[in-house]
Amino acid sequence: MLSIRGVSRSYGSSQVLHDVSFDVAAGTLVALVGRSGSGKTTLLNMVGGLDRPDAGTVLVDGADVTALDEAGRSRLRRDKVSYVFQTFGLVPVLSAAENVGIPLRMRHTPREEREKRVARLLDLVGLAGHARQRPDELSGGQQQRVAIARALASSPRLLVADEPTGQLDAETGLSVMALLRGVVESEGVTALVSTHDPVMMRLADRIVRISDGRVTHDEETAG
Amino acid sequence: MSLHRPSMRGRARADRGPLLLTALVVFVAVLITAAVPPLIDRRADRAVAEAVSAAGDAAGMTAQVPFDAETPGYPRVRRPNSATVADGYAGSAQQLLNPTLRSVFGPPVVSVSSSDLELRTGGLPGRTLRLVYVGEPASLTWTDGSPPAQDPSRGEERAGPAPWPVSVGLSEAASEVLGLSTGDRVRTEDREGGRVELRISGIYRAQNPSDQVWKVQPQLLEPAVFTDTRGITTSFTSVLLSADSLPDGRLATAPTDMDVTIEFRPTAGSISRDNAPVVIDSLVELGAGSGVAQDEGPAIDFNTRLSGVLERILDQIAVATALAIVLLGAVLVAVGLALALTADLLTRRRGGVLTGLRRRGASLPGLWAELAVESVLVTLLAGGAAALVVRLLIDELSLAWSLPVLFVAVVGPPTVAVLAAARATNHRAAPANRSARRTLAVTRQLRRITTEVAVLLAAVGAYTALSQRGIATNNGAAASLLPALAPSLVAVSGGILLLRILPPALTGFLRPAGRLRGSLPLLAASRAGATAGRVLPLVLIVTSCALAVFALSVRATASGSGPVAPDARPLAGALADGLRDLALVAGLLLMALAVLALVIGALGSAPERGETAARLRTLGLTVADTRWICLGELLPVALAGGLVGWMLGRVLASRAVGLLSLRVLNDLPADPALVVPVITYVPVVLLIVTVVLVAAVESSLRRRERLGQVLRA
Numbered sequence: 001m002l003s004i005r006g007v008s009r010s011y012g013s014s015q016v017l018h019d020v021s022f023d024v025a026a027g028t029l030v031a032l033v034g035r036s037g038s039g040k041t042t043l044l045n046m047v048g049g050l051d052r053p054d055a056g057t058v059l060v061d062g063a064d065v066t067a068l069d070e071a072g073r074s075r076l077r078r079d080k081v082s083y084v085f086q087t088f089g090l091v092p093v094l095s096a097a098e099n100v101g102i103p104l105r106m107r108h109t110p111r112e113e114r115e116k117r118v119a120r121l122l123d124l125v126g127l128a129g130h131a132r133q134r135p136d137e138l139s140g141g142q143q144q145r146v147a148i149a150r151a152l153a154s155s156p157r158l159l160v161a162d163e164p165t166g167q168l169d170a171e172t173g174l175s176v177m178a179l180l181r182g183v184v185e186s187e188g189v190t191a192l193v194s195t196h197d198p199v200m201m202r203l204a205d206r207i208v209r210i211s212d213g214r215v216t217h218d219e220e221t222a223g
Numbered sequence: 224m225s226l227h228r229p230s231m232r233g234r235a236r237a238d239r240g241p242l243l244l245t246a247l248v249v250f251v252a253v254l255i256t257a258a259v260p261p262l263i264d265r266r267a268d269r270a271v272a273e274a275v276s277a278a279g280d281a282a283g284m285t286a287q288v289p290f291d292a293e294t295p296g297y298p299r300v301r302r303p304n305s306a307t308v309a310d311g312y313a314g315s316a317q318q319l320l321n322p323t324l325r326s327v328f329g330p331p332v333v334s335v336s337s338s339d340l341e342l343r344t345g346g347l348p349g350r351t352l353r354l355v356y357v358g359e360p361a362s363l364t365w366t367d368g369s370p371p372a373q374d375p376s377r378g379e380e381r382a383g384p385a386p387w388p389v390s391v392g393l394s395e396a397a398s399e400v401l402g403l404s405t406g407d408r409v410r411t412e413d414r415e416g417g418r419v420e421l422r423i424s425g426i427y428r429a430q431n432p433s434d435q436v437w438k439v440q441p442q443l444l445e446p447a448v449f450t451d452t453r454g455i456t457t458s459f460t461s462v463l464l465s466a467d468s469l470p471d472g473r474l475a476t477a478p479t480d481m482d483v484t485i486e487f488r489p490t491a492g493s494i495s496r497d498n499a500p501v502v503i504d505s506l507v508e509l510g511a512g513s514g515v516a517q518d519e520g521p522a523i524d525f526n527t528r529l530s531g532v533l534e535r536i537l538d539q540i541a542v543a544t545a546l547a548i549v550l551l552g553a554v555l556v557a558v559g560l561a562l563a564l565t566a567d568l569l570t571r572r573r574g575g576v577l578t579g580l581r582r583r584g585a586s587l588p589g590l591w592a593e594l595a596v597e598s599v600l601v602t603l604l605a606g607g608a609a610a611l612v613v614r615l616l617i618d619e620l621s622l623a624w625s626l627p628v629l630f631v632a633v634v635g636p637p638t639v640a641v642l643a644a645a646r647a648t649n650h651r652a653a654p655a656n657r658s659a660r661r662t663l664a665v666t667r668q669l670r671r672i673t674t675e676v677a678v679l680l681a682a683v684g685a686y687t688a689l690s691q692r693g694i695a696t697n698n699g700a701a702a703s704l705l706p707a708l709a710p711s712l713v714a715v716s717g718g719i720l721l722l723r724i725l726p727p728a729l730t731g732f733l734r735p736a737g738r739l740r741g742s743l744p745l746l747a748a749s750r751a752g753a754t755a756g757r758v759l760p761l762v763l764i765v766t767s768c769a770l771a772v773f774a775l776s777v778r779a780t781a782s783g784s785g786p787v788a789p790d791a792r793p794l795a796g797a798l799a800d801g802l803r804d805l806a807l808v809a810g811l812l813l814m815a816l817a818v819l820a821l822v823i824g825a826l827g828s829a830p831e832r833g834e835t836a837a838r839l840r841t842l843g844l845t846v847a848d849t850r851w852i853c854l855g856e857l858l859p860v861a862l863a864g865g866l867v868g869w870m871l872g873r874v875l876a877s878r879a880v881g882l883l884s885l886r887v888l889n890d891l892p893a894d895p896a897l898v899v900p901v902i903t904y905v906p907v908v909l910l911i912v913t914v915v916l917v918a919a920v921e922s923s924l925r926r927r928e929r930l931g932q933v934l935r936a
Contacts, residue, residue, distance in 0.1 A: 070845065071845060074840065078843025092753075093753050098737060106842065106844065108741060
């Protein structure tokens with residue numbers, strides 16, 4: 001599903017990624033772990049075309065992300081790769097349902113179909129009763145659930161989550177983790193999740209550890 | 224409290240753009256507010272002199288005296304001292320003038336003239352003559368013959384049988400029109416059929432036809448000749464008497480047929496705006512005693528239209544000054560809002576740094592002092608430069624109207640910044656308790672409503688004051704400030720009302736936009752609703768547009784045409800030009816401020832817009848789509864602000880036509896129709912063009928940025 005080959009990236013004189021390579025099979029949840037500044041976020045940005053490597057290739061579902069132009073990268077994020085951020089990234093003036101519906105609107109999904117899918121996704125993340133509420137009326141955990149629902153709205157092949165529990169308390173973080181694990185199974189998506197959270201690591205199918213921009217550890221978990 | 228100079232220098236370097244913008248606003252505002260009051264004053268004085276000069280004969284004053292009244296029943300005698308008697312009347316008339324009028328009017332010109340005499344010699348009808356004595360006119364050249372003389376043997380003798388011959392001089396033009404030459408004897412008759420025989424002593428030419436004497440009696444130089452539709456020609460000619468022939472003329476005509484006219488003309492520059500009211504009072508006083516016989520001398524009847532001329536020009540100056548004050552008030556209010564907006568922009572840029580300093584223990588007075596040093600320097604440099612330019616250009620300076628600008632420029636930026644830093648570091652500003660948060664939100668709402676209601680009440684009060692009292696232009700600026708600010712306060716109120724209406728209206732548009740299939744209408748409507756809620760940009764856009772339309776419409780109406788009565792005297796000259804220039808400059812400046820408000824507003828909301836765009840781009844939105852969202856976000860604010868401002872400005876201008884008595888400027892009998900020139904649409908067009916440019920520039924910048932780095936930031 002995802003193939004990263006020899007990816008390097010530097011900012012000025014600082015080399016952030018050194019020849020990073022690994023593959024992710026479809027339908028798996030991979031935890032990308034490492035200290036702050038180890039290059040996790042940079043690598044996740046490469047996957048969805050938010051950033052470009054200085055060297056190497058990133059293949060998503062067989063398509064070379066690094067060779068895509070701006071419009072191609074936008075199409076990639078609209079159709080195949082979805083992101084969940086630590087800061088949720090919701091549009092504050094839109095309701096939860098409207099936020100979830102944005103990716104569907106971008107694909108010009110018919111209204112009825114869109115509303116059905118939004119309702120189903122909000123139900124999936126446990127927020128069926130909060131459809132009309134705005135982000136500032138929701139708790140942090142609820143906002144992250146909306147963000148996950150939104151990320152799933154366009155039925156992506158790959159879900160990229162960057163520290164999704166970074167701003168949540170332990171209990172809420174755990175529920176979000178469980179949700180992610182659940183949607184990977186129920187929606188059949190592949191997930192690449194950067195995290196410091198040991199619980200998340202236990203929920204993942206595989207752990208890839210990055211240190212100073214290099215993959216130092218890559219193992220499948222027992223669970 | 225010590226100032227940290229490296230921080231101050233660093234902040235000034237980092238924010239030199241907004242600081243330069245602030246300096247530019249201060250410079251232009253001081254330039255206008257420091258130059259206009261002295262220019263208006265100076266031009267008002269000049270307008271009085273111009274009006275008096277343009278009034279011509281109407282600005283003069285005449286005194287009429289029956290010449291040397293004789294006692295009925297007594298035999299008529301020839302009086303050789305008739306000229307001296309006539310000159311004595313001039314002295315008597317001058318004695319009746321008070322010191323103000325004596326200082327205003329130049330030396331009087333005395334003339335003695337007979338009633339009309341019909342020329343009978345030659346058999347042609349329609350040739351009317353009048354015997355006129357104007358003293359001994361200087362610069363007179365006798366081209367033929369000699370001045371009129373008397374028969375030295377006559378002395379003071381009783382009148383004999385008519386006709387009594389009178390020696391007269393003729394101008395070259397009169398000689399030609401009447402076909403008479405030196406030595407001719409002609410017979411004339413008065414209205415009663417009494418015969419008067421004239422002898423032409425010589426033909427003269429005036430070396431200086433513009434001499435005051437010839438203005439008083441123009442037909443002494445040039446006969447008035449008229450030809451009617453039937454081809455019949457009528458001429459009116461004055462023939463010249465000398466001091467020697469005046470006694471003969473007096474005796475030759477009927478006892479009541481000669482009058483002395485004493486003509487007074489105001490000397491150039493003797494009447495200014497300051498002394499004109501005293502002159503009017505003096506003329507009224509003189510008129511009240513006119514025609515009443517004096518203790519030792521005849522009754523002198525004074526006639527003048529000078530007071531009417533002066534009253535009209537003073538009224539016009541009052542209206543022009545009131546309009547200038549209103550325009551200055553408009554500039555002041557808009558500039559004040561613009562300075563508040565630049566202060567807000569600076570605060571937004573520095574918010575993080577200042578909050579950080581505060582959290583690290585910096586005191587609020589210390590922060591305020593550091594920022595105040597910067598604002599004082601910026602204000603002094605910009606204001607000083609503007610004052611210097613004004614001084615060099617017009618050699619005069621008045622900073623009374625500039626003080627509010629300087630005050631806001633100095634105090635505004637540090638105060639806004641420190642208040643923001645205090646709010647950001649105040650734990651009570653964001654309580655954890657939901658009920659406390661709600662109470663805090665209600666308190667903020669109440670505070671805002673109170674401010675808005677205060678502005679609305681001020682606008683109502685100012686408008687009422689303007690309607691009832693008008694603008695007192697002679698009681699100093701302070702007395703005039705409230706009514707003068709009426710249009711500006713109404714414009715600000717319009718902005719506040721739109722601020723209350725527009726965000727919910729745009730948010731309301733979210734629902735229909737939500738029913739559409741695409742994402743752009745919904746996203747644009749959501750962003751527009753948020754942006755429209757920002758107070759200063761929208762209020763400044765509405766205010767500036769309204770006042771620009773007001774200024775330009777009033778300018779067009781005041782200088783517009785319309786039916787003007789033949790004797791109407793519209794305000795002309797330097798003051799009229801000054802007023803038109805001021806309205807144009809104010810209109811253009813206000814247009815620029817409207818655009819500035821939009822640009823600063825866009826700069827202020829750019830970080831949020833960028834953040835939203837970045838979030839949406841992670842979902843697959845293209846850079847081109849973000850341009851449409853930017854357009855959709857800013858265009859409603861620009862359009863609503865521009866159009867509401869245009870309508871408000873038009874309403875204000877139409878009300879101002881009556882309230883500011885613009886008809887007085889053009890001396891019209893009724894209020895002129897409002898003229899709304901095409902240029903008033905320019906602010907709306909400029910705002911739309913600015914939105915397109917902002918969206919294009921933002922899109923271009925966004926295309927170059929790396930999304931990963933934006934999200935990281």
